[in-house]
Amino acid sequence: MASVTGGLLAKARKAIRENARPIRRDKVIGPSRLPVLLLFLPPALLLFTVFVMLPMGEAAWYSLYNWSGYGRPTEFVGLRNFEVLFQNRAFHQALTNTGLIMVVSIVIQVPLALWLAMLLAERFPGVVAFRLIFFLPYVLADVAAGLIWRFVYDGDYGLFAAIFGFFGMSAPYVLADRDLAIYAVLAVVVWKYFGFHMMLFIAGLQAIDRNLLEAADIDGASRWQRFRYVTLPLLAPTLRLSIFFAVIGSIQLFDVVMPLTGGGPLNSTETLVTFLYSYGVMRMQIGFGSAAGVVLFLICVVLAFTYKRALMRND
Amino acid sequence: MNFRGSTILGAALATTGILGATMAAAQTEVRWLHIEQNPAYLSVWEEIAESFNAQNPDVNVTMQFLENEAFKARLPTLLQSNSAPHMFYSWGGGVLRAQAENGVLMNLNEAMAEERDGQPWGESFNAAAVDGLTFDDNLWAVPFRMGTVSFFYNRELFDQAGVNADDLTDWDALLDAVETLKEAGITPIAVGGGERWPVHFYWSYLAMRIGGQEVVDNAKVGEGEGFGHEAFIRAGEELTRLGELDPFQPGYLGATWPQTLGLFGDGGAAMILSFENTVGTQRNNAADGVGLDPDNIGRFPFPMVEGGDSQITDTLGGLNGWAVSVNAPPETLDFLAYFTNLENQQKMAAAEMLIPVTTGAEEAVVGEHLRGAADQLAASTWHQNYFDQDFGPALGRVINDISVELVTGNMSPGEAVSMLQNEFALQ
Known part of the structure; x- marks a missing residue:
């Protein structure tokens, strides 16, 4: 028995090897591919190395020094910067806030965008105007949006002051x-970026085969059932992508917060x-700052890779 | 536009560009990086630059502007690049020292020894101003402005509440006045908590009034008890006491400095702890562009604190200069000598812009309060640079942070002191 299975296994392995060989041979860089590689790889590789890999390495190196930015870093302090970083109250606050922004982006912003996309993916008069209006905040420069909202929230002269004043309240x-x-900031973040996710969803929705929805309709599926069992599964790749962008965007949030x-x-x-x-x-x-940058980078990498591996494998 | 039209325009533009480039090449460019935003003050500087350019056809002084925070953020990179400004704004203190130690600045000792207008250049300045920008016997910036922080108040609002400014010579009296003003329905103090540093003036002055010069100087170098001295704890306690009275305008934690000046200018608060040129800046930031009548504004020095070890003539304030980058052309020094000559310093003083540092120019200072500040500075028994500059950028900002934390009661004076000690240990 053992020898039979052994023989079968050996056969199977041989078959796999034989089948695999031509494919592998195909992947070997032949003389015809070399010029293309030599021509197209260096610019991209150079740019990537100089502007991505090198700064990353430098940041990791600087994070081990006490350095003001002038001259060369000379005072090696080991992991002290990280130690101080993790004891810093403001850093804890920053971590909490970033987590909160991420949660709100996923739990409020993405569903809101999906809901609006469901309404606006249909064709009806004025739909383009609506899409444009909802997309407008995303087009606006982040800093400008921050400044505008600073005025809106102003308790003396802002829109808030006017609204509260109308009701006779301060x-x-x-x-x-x-x-x-932080909630004021979250509101602006949702307002600013939901349009982007909405557009992603509209594109995803328009790619869904209408026959499927029609078939579900004929089978007597309710609106909710059609959404839950037809639209949502087919939209899943877009949804996963949208959440991915929301997560990465939350970690990198800066431009809106500074002016606000x-x-x-x-x-x-x-x-x-x-x-x-700061x-x-x-x-x-x-x-x-580099130590903070390294931590930020690690959070980004871990989240991005785990997410991609766990959820976006087949996309 | 048709095709031919655009070609001709393009050629014309290209020619002008080439011509412009050749003309510029024949001139030495002096790049002057500043952070001034006030249009009235800027026009004075532009005038000075233009007249210098007219007198020196082979030199072209160009003004470059960066906003305050952007300036601080970009300067280290700029200074180490090929497009470093030749002269740039400086507050002295720890940042200037760091720049000097890293060799990006020109040592100005030699330039100061040179004869200009019949005397060594260095001797044309107020000695205290030169001292303030000197480290280890080397001068690293050309001084051009001195200032002092004091309380400005709205006379009408004080009268309305029945507060007499002459009585506010000690801290407890000031706290009483805050309560009296509140009872009269007046916001006692305007403060720009959103920018943090306006609050650090309070903590700094309290520390100075309670501890005195020796204690503050020890904290700078970590001698004696450093920040562990009891005076810093007490400064925190007194600041918390002030905060507990809720003396500031609503929403002060989000207020920027221009908003705060505007509020004072609009008559929305009775007092502001501010710079020497507040009469002018409250006018510029007031909603109507007019602000308070200068006669309606009074000024008094930061009050004494009971049991404190100092004098009311000790002053906190700025000292500004122009640092010169190490590779700057010599024409930069010529321009700086012109910029700080008697006539131009008088011009700046007459524009209510600053208290000049060139000997003899102080007579041109106009306005009761600027004049008063200049006299106060002249009689100063100890002039301390702003803490957030003097203690260096990192420790300085921690001082700003703890000041806001203390005034809001969010941090105990003991915690604040240990935060400062921790930061000091990291330097």
Whole structure:
């Protein structure tokens, strides 16, 4: 028995090897491919090395030094920057906030975008105008959006002040309140980026074969059932991509926050990147800032790879 | 536009470009990087630059602007690049020292010894100003402005609440005045908490008034008890006490400095702890562009604290200069000598822009309060540079952070001190 299975296994292995060989041989770079490679690889490789790999390596190196940014780093401090970083209250706040932004992006922003996309993927008069309106915040420059919302939230002269004033109440100073400010920022983030996800979903929805929905309709499926059992599974790759963008975007959030609150009051709206900027660059602690950068990079890499491996394998 | 039209235009543009380039090549360019935003002050500087350019056809001084925060963020990279500015704004203190130690600055000792207008250049300046920008006997920036921080108040609002500014010579009296103003329905103090540094003036002055010069100087170098001295704990306690009275405008934690000046200018708050040129800046930032009548504004020095070890004549304030980058052309020094000559310093003083540092120019200072600040500086028993500059960028910003934390009661004075000690240990 054992020898029979052994023989079968050996046969199978042989068959696999034989079948595999021609494929592998195909992948070997032949003389016809070499010029293409020599011509097209170096520019991309060079750019990638100089602007991505090198700065990453440099940041990792700087993170081991106490360095102000002038001259060359000379004062080696080992992992002290990381130690200080993980004891920093503002950094804890930044981590919490980044997590919160991520959760809100996934739980509120993406479903909102999906809902709007469901409404706007149909063809009806005025649909383009609606899509445009909802997409507009995304087109707006981040800094401009931050400044606009700073005025909106202003408790003295802003839109908030006007609305509250209309009802005879005094407006809260949302951006000056350390408990409220982060929610004000979250609202702007959702407002700013839902249009992007909506567009992704509209594209995904339009790629769905209408016959499938029609067939479900004929079979007596309700609106919800059609959405749950036809649209959603077919939209899954887009959804996974959209969540991926939402996660990565949350980790990198900076431009909107700076003009809005600058990370304040009392660090309550600090994100990982605003923390890196305020504590690394502005304080001339490039070593410490690099340590924050390394942590940020690791979080990004781990999240991106795990997510891609776990959920986007087949996309 | 038809095709031919656009070609002709293109050729014309190209020719002008080439001509422009050849003309520029014959001139020495002096790149001047500043952070001034006030249009009235800028026009004075532009005038000075233009008249220098007119007198020196082979030199072209060009002004470059960066916003305050962007300036601080970009300067280290800029200075180490080929497009480094030749002269740039400096607050002195720890940042200037770091730049000097890393060899990006020109040592100005030799230039100061050179004769200009019949005397060594260095002797044309107020000695304290030169001292403030000197480290280890080397001068690293050309001084051009001195200043001091003090309380400005709205006379009408004080009268309305029945507060007499002459009585506010000690801290407890100031706290009482805050309560009286509040009872009268007036916001006692405007502060720009969103930018943090306006709050650090309070902590700095409290530390100075309580601890005195020796204690503050020790903290700078880590001698004696450093930040562990009891004076810093007490400064924190007093700042928390002030914060507990809720003396500031609503939403002060989000307020920027221009907003704060505007609020004071609009008559929305009775006091502001601010720079010497507040009469001008409150006007520029007021909603109506007019602000308070200068006669309606009063000024008094930061009050004494009971049991403190200092004098009311000790001052906190700035000292600004122009640092010169190591590879700057010699014409940069010519321009700086012109910029800080008596006539131009008087021009700046007359524009209510600053308290000049060139000897003899102080007579041109106009305006009761700028004049008063200049006299106060002249009689200063100890002039301390802004803490957030003097202690260096990292420790300085921690001082700003803890000041806001203390005034909001979010941190105990003991925690604040240990945060400072930890940061100091990292330097």
